[in-house]
Amino acid sequence: MRRQATGTRLTGKVALVTGGTLGIGAAIVRLFAREGAQVAFCARRSAAGLQLEAELATEHLSVSFWPCDVAVESEARCLIERTVERYGRLDVVVNNAGVSASAPLEATSLEEWRRVVENNLTSMFLICKHAIPHLRRSGSGSIVNLGSTYGVVGAPRSAAYAVTKAAAINLSRTLAAELAADGIRVNALCPGATDTPLHRRWRASQPDPEAAWRALVDRHPMGRLATPEEVAMGALYLASDESSFVTGHALMVDGGYTAI
Numbered sequence: 001m002r003r004q005a006t007g008t009r010l011t012g013k014v015a016l017v018t019g020g021t022l023g024i025g026a027a028i029v030r031l032f033a034r035e036g037a038q039v040a041f042c043a044r045r046s047a048a049g050l051q052l053e054a055e056l057a058t059e060h061l062s063v064s065f066w067p068c069d070v071a072v073e074s075e076a077r078c079l080i081e082r083t084v085e086r087y088g089r090l091d092v093v094v095n096n097a098g099v100s101a102s103a104p105l106e107a108t109s110l111e112e113w114r115r116v117v118e119n120n121l122t123s124m125f126l127i128c129k130h131a132i133p134h135l136r137r138s139g140s141g142s143i144v145n146l147g148s149t150y151g152v153v154g155a156p157r158s159a160a161y162a163v164t165k166a167a168a169i170n171l172s173r174t175l176a177a178e179l180a181a182d183g184i185r186v187n188a189l190c191p192g193a194t195d196t197p198l199h200r201r202w203r204a205s206q207p208d209p210e211a212a213w214r215a216l217v218d219r220h221p222m223g224r225l226a227t228p229e230e231v232a233m234g235a236l237y238l239a240s241d242e243s244s245f246v247t248g249h250a251l252m253v254d255g256g257y258t259a260i
Contacts, residue, residue, distance in 0.1 A: 019097030023196030176248030192254030
């Protein structure tokens with residue numbers, strides 16, 4: 001199922017999306033731009049970002065791609081500064097950048113643990129830290145942090161990933177309380193299994209990929225995986241003024257995964 005919206009729900013807003021070149025991130029960039037936002041987005045590798053930038057330029061949409069490793073503070077700070085310099089303000093931040101890992105905890109190396117924590121959580125901390133002053137000036141900022149159903153349920157063979165997603169939810173709640181007086185809303189967007197390159201890599205890494213895929217689908221009462229576009233619609237709601245009284249919330253877009 002592909003849902004493509006064209007509207008004005010983000011007209012006048014400037015949005016930054018990290019990890020915006022593939023899967024959920026790319027779907028968010030497309031949707032936000034088509035809903036009227038000026039969108040800056042980043043990833044560590046340039047090819048897919050430049051391709052998406054060119055694609056949206058043919059629709060006369062305002063998007064800018066910059067390569068960036070958001071787990072490096074100097075690069076995260078520069079990304080925020082370039083966005084504000086280009087567009088004059090910052091209204092919405094979507095912390096989507098992240099990696100996955102699949103292994104029992106006892107087989108997870110310290111190096112791998114640190115890789116997942118740095119990419120999924122430290123990057124979120126750095127972007128929030130440097131974006132908050134600009135969001136405060138906008139008077140109605142919104143931060144959307146990508147969590148996961150694995151942030152609220154047990155996830156065998158995914159300890160490092162699940163811990164970072166639980167942290168994303170709690171960071172969102174903490175910042176929601178901390179920043180409410182500044183007019184900044186902070187929420188977590190928690191997808192269920194979604195048909196993305198990240199998910200396909202997870203599936204391929206399993207001892208029995210087909211059995212793992214079927215077991216995961218069976219955990220979703222709706223009987224299928226989400227599409228990136230469906231998850232992007234959740235991000236649009238949290239970024240837009242439609243959710244003006246929603247903060248500190250973890251929005252499950254999971255086909256019922258956490259309901260059973």
